Amino acid sequence: MSRAFVFGDAVDTDLLAPGNLMKLPPAELAQHCLRAIAPDFASTVQPGDVVFAGANFGLGSSREQAAVSLRLLGVSAVLATSFARIFYRNAINLGLPAFVFPQVGEVSDGDRIQLDPVAGRLENITTGKTYTLTPIPPHLMAMIDDGGLITHLKRRLKGAAA
Amino acid sequence: MVGRTLVEKVIAKAAGLPALRAGHLVTAKVDLAFAHDSSGPRRWRPLLEELGVGLWDPAKVAIVSDHYVPAVDAESAAILKTTRDFARDYGVSNFFDMVGICHLVLPEHGLIRPGAFIAGGDSHTPTAGAFGAYAAGYGATDMAAIAATGETWLAVPETIRVEWTGAFQPGVTAKDVMLFLCRELGMDNAFKAVEFAGPLVEAMPMAERMVLANMAAELGAETGVVAPDAVTFAYLAARGAPVEDEAGALALHSDADAIYATVHRFDAADLVPQIAAPHSPANTRDATEFGEVRIDQAYIGACVGAKIEDLRMAADVLKGRRVAPGVRLLVAPGSARTAELAAREGVMETLLAAGAVLMPSGCGACAGMGAGILAEGETCISSTNRNFQGRMGHAGANVYLGSPYAVAAAAAAGHIVDPRPFLTGAA
Numbered sequence: 001m002s003r004a005f006v007f008g009d010a011v012d013t014d015l016l017a018p019g020n021l022m023k024l025p026p027a028e029l030a031q032h033c034l035r036a037i038a039p040d041f042a043s044t045v046q047p048g049d050v051v052f053a054g055a056n057f058g059l060g061s062s063r064e065q066a067a068v069s070l071r072l073l074g075v076s077a078v079l080a081t082s083f084a085r086i087f088y089r090n091a092i093n094l095g096l097p098a099f100v101f102p103q104v105g106e107v108s109d110g111d112r113i114q115l116d117p118v119a120g121r122l123e124n125i126t127t128g129k130t131y132t133l134t135p136i137p138p139h140l141m142a143m144i145d146d147g148g149l150i151t152h153l154k155r156r157l158k159g160a161a162a
Numbered sequence: 163m164v165g166r167t168l169v170e171k172v173i174a175k176a177a178g179l180p181a182l183r184a185g186h187l188v189t190a191k192v193d194l195a196f197a198h199d200s201s202g203p204r205r206w207r208p209l210l211e212e213l214g215v216g217l218w219d220p221a222k223v224a225i226v227s228d229h230y231v232p233a234v235d236a237e238s239a240a241i242l243k244t245t246r247d248f249a250r251d252y253g254v255s256n257f258f259d260m261v262g263i264c265h266l267v268l269p270e271h272g273l274i275r276p277g278a279f280i281a282g283g284d285s286h287t288p289t290a291g292a293f294g295a296y297a298a299g300y301g302a303t304d305m306a307a308i309a310a311t312g313e314t315w316l317a318v319p320e321t322i323r324v325e326w327t328g329a330f331q332p333g334v335t336a337k338d339v340m341l342f343l344c345r346e347l348g349m350d351n352a353f354k355a356v357e358f359a360g361p362l363v364e365a366m367p368m369a370e371r372m373v374l375a376n377m378a379a380e381l382g383a384e385t386g387v388v389a390p391d392a393v394t395f396a397y398l399a400a401r402g403a404p405v406e407d408e409a410g411a412l413a414l415h416s417d418a419d420a421i422y423a424t425v426h427r428f429d430a431a432d433l434v435p436q437i438a439a440p441h442s443p444a445n446t447r448d449a450t451e452f453g454e455v456r457i458d459q460a461y462i463g464a465c466v467g468a469k470i471e472d473l474r475m476a477a478d479v480l481k482g483r484r485v486a487p488g489v490r491l492l493v494a495p496g497s498a499r500t501a502e503l504a505a506r507e508g509v510m511e512t513l514l515a516a517g518a519v520l521m522p523s524g525c526g527a528c529a530g531m532g533a534g535i536l537a538e539g540e541t542c543i544s545s546t547n548r549n550f551q552g553r554m555g556h557a558g559a560n561v562y563l564g565s566p567y568a569v570a571a572a573a574a575a576g577h578i579v580d581p582r583p584f585l586t587g588a589a
Contacts, residue, residue, distance in 0.1 A: 019530030
């Protein structure tokens with residue numbers, strides 16, 4: 001069982017990975033993830049927890065550290081009303097599942113939830129509601145299954161060489 | 163056959179699939195892949211080494227050091243050295259070290275071509291779309307994969323067409339257009355392209371078209387495009403890189419019966435200077451609607467707001483004026499060439515005489531990485547393209563966005579103000 005962390009619309013890349021801290025090693029940078037709007041997020045989020053948000057999650061910079069920071073903190077998936085394009089690609093490339101989830105308004109911060117990203121099933125234990133998630137397109141799911149773009153590519157390059 | 167958009171045509175060429183349309187999932191061959199010191203070599207090298215490959219074609223790769231320039235500490239020095247070493251070891255001859263911001267340096271060198279498929283390791287890559295290219299930003303892993311293979315997947319985007327008729331009032335610019343559009347169209351247009359068209363756009367020089375395409379990123383679009391024309395060709399010819407197949411470039415124009423997601427029409431005559439309040443470019447209102455918002459800093463910089471044309475705008479306002487007491491005006495010319503031109507034209511003299519502080523050419527304070535960042539509680543007006551909370555320094559700082567005119571006028575007044583009276587001598 002995991003905990004839901006719920007945020008609003010337009011969570012941008014400077015909130016996820018502040019520009020003036022981008023020289024820090026990834027694990028240190030991750031400690032500042034979302035600090036400007038949720039000071040305790042990095043210290044309280046547990047591996048397996050899920051981030052919910054409104055529209056246009058991850059807008060702004062191309063910096064991959066925005067997705068890396070969430071993953072390093074153990075976030076198992078992001079469910080948002082909509083995603084900014086580069087963040088969405090970055091998340092999938094790194095093996096962080098990102099689901100479009102219009103019913104974010106039915107989830108409250110701190111709700112206990114159960115998410116099965118492979119089956120595309122979400123259960124909100126606190127409210128008793130269950131959801132079938134819009135599936136991630138197959139060509140992207142294949143990438144997530146391989147553990148991200150680089151391992152996916154490694155397999156492909158090996159296949160081409162063989 | 164139903165007509166196609168410019169973006170559909172460019173992607174069709176890159177994918178080798180003449181008939182494709184919005185929605186198709188394709189693999190495109192990349193004509194130019196570029197990145198900067200923050201997103202590029204320091205992230206690419208370990209991934210390429212893990213893959214055990216080099217660059218697919220070093221001649222189609224460009225690297226620009228613009229984020230951590232010049233080095234201010236051991237970490238930024240190491241990042242810049244990593245970048246230089248990579249360019250040398252991987253045979254990247256299009257390497258531009260501390261001569262300006264990638265989105266300005268690449269066109270200055272004639273490397274942005276109409277009809278090209280361009281992948282850049284920076285969210286403002288759409289700037290290149292001003293030349294009629296498909297240009298989109300990618301994260302480091304995507305870029306490393308592109309650097310290794312020369313290709314990437316995408317779903318062909320639908321195009322939002324934005325048509326502008328009429329002409330600007332004096333003191334109104336392409337930047338005002340984009341701040342206005344951030345409010346009108348919102349910033350949640352992911353996986354869409356935006357095409358800028360109409361008589362106003364056709365009459366714009368490349369510098370203004372680049373502002374439109376640049377801030378397509380703020381609309382959330384994957385690319386912003388302007389159809390290539392005589393203005394495009396003249397710009398590239400003047401930089402020693404003429405377009406050989408002009409007819410081919412003109413054929414990229416969207417067909418009259420192309421299918422768009424939406425079409426928006428605006429009249430430039432109705433537009434007045436725009437200011438975006440903290441902490442979003444969509445939080446835009448007419449400059450006339452702001453009371454006396456006191457500022458601590460005014461910043462002229464970044465890919466969108468520090469071209470020679472932008473510095474000239476600032477100089478037009480500041481000629482014979484001084485920066486207000488208690489305000490600091492920082493000017494970071496977008497490229498070394500811009501700085502040189504500004505010096506030669508007397509623009510620099512005007513700005514320095516007004517009390518401006520000259521900063522290095524690079525991304526500087528815009529991305530919070532260079533000098534000129536803000537303390538808690540400080541207020542800045544900036545010619546940059548984003549004012550997200552914490553981007554330019556402390557999360558408790560407030561950043562307003564405006565055109566170079568608006569930034570210079572605020573610097574002189576000490577508070578946010580409509581810049582138009584400063585150009586007519588009424589202020």
